[in-house]
Amino acid sequence: ICCLISKSAFLNPSITISLIGLHVACVIAVAYWWEFGFYAVSWVVAAIRTIGGGLGVSIWYHRYLTHQSFSCKSKTLSYFMIYWGGLYQDAKTWVANHLSHHAYTDTEQDPHSLEWPYNGGLRGFLWSHMVWLFYRFTPPDRFLKHPSLQDQTVIWEHKWHVLIVASGFIIPVIIGGLYGISTAGPVGFLIYGFDALLASVVSMVFSLHVTWLINSSGHMFGWRARKQGDLHYAHDSSRDNPLLALISFGEGNHGSHHKNPASPRIGWLDPSWPVILLLKNLGLISLKVS
Numbered sequence: 001i002c003c004l005i006s007k008s009a010f011l012n013p014s015i016t017i018s019l020i021g022l023h024v025a026c027v028i029a030v031a032y033w034w035e036f037g038f039y040a041v042s043w044v045v046a047a048i049r050t051i052g053g054g055l056g057v058s059i060w061y062h063r064y065l066t067h068q069s070f071s072c073k074s075k076t077l078s079y080f081m082i083y084w085g086g087l088y089q090d091a092k093t094w095v096a097n098h099l100s101h102h103a104y105t106d107t108e109q110d111p112h113s114l115e116w117p118y119n120g121g122l123r124g125f126l127w128s129h130m131v132w133l134f135y136r137f138t139p140p141d142r143f144l145k146h147p148s149l150q151d152q153t154v155i156w157e158h159k160w161h162v163l164i165v166a167s168g169f170i171i172p173v174i175i176g177g178l179y180g181i182s183t184a185g186p187v188g189f190l191i192y193g194f195d196a197l198l199a200s201v202v203s204m205v206f207s208l209h210v211t212w213l214i215n216s217s218g219h220m221f222g223w224r225a226r227k228q229g230d231l232h233y234a235h236d237s238s239r240d241n242p243l244l245a246l247i248s249f250g251e252g253n254h255g256s257h258h259k260n261p262a263s264p265r266i267g268w269l270d271p272s273w274p275v276i277l278l279l280k281n282l283g284l285i286s287l288k289v290s
Helices: 013-036 040-066 075-086 091-103 121-129 152-159 161-184 186-219 242-247 254-259 272-281
Strands: 004-010 070-072 135-138 285-287
Touching: 013 186, 040 070, 040 075, 040 091, 040 161, 040 186, 040 272, 070 075, 075 091, 075 152, 075 161, 091 152, 121 186, 152 161, 161 186, 186 242, 186 254, 272 285
Parallel strands: none
Antiparallel strands: 004 135, 070 285
């Protein structure tokens, strides 16, 4: 069954509206801070949100659910991690799309191919980075029926995804607002809460673009992990990029990942790896591949 990308219809009006709205809100946030400044508590909350969400996607969505690089012994940990990933993206959609990307790299069936349909360049970069999101994409049934997607935590996240995303804005507002009350009285709730909301929007936009950079820059800038003569060299443009790896919790070592998808460690610069080792040493997970 082939993946289908239709250029005649948007994937979903809600996605288009949400992404446009997020970016407009991000511009408003920057303009607001330029005029009035910002509060440190908002950025502390946003930093926690960004790091937690990044690890949730990198460790849980990617290495655990998609590639099953380790097994999880704690259901509490599984709910905890999938919640953080769910602040940004739906687990079921993320996993199915990523499996399609690996199976059909740089072809029409790759949901965010750099090479198709624009053969790289600026248009290929923009397509693979973000534009593909606006179009219809149906992964093969075998990926939608991937064993990890039948897990009750994935079903839970998918069912409550909208509320999980909303909580990523509501909780920071409450935390910022309560801090504001302690420093400026009732009006402080509104001022600090609004500032925390703006910081959460910026965190969301930043984290999404970091993820999208793996799809675009991760296939355009850096060095190839595969060597000429490798069976997949000609049709796999994935690359290792240390700067991208640093801000994406190791995901920027994309070429190394394509070369060995099942490895729980991605390349030599992998900020997620110490966290994985910690979880292993605590007895919460068991690595399947060293």
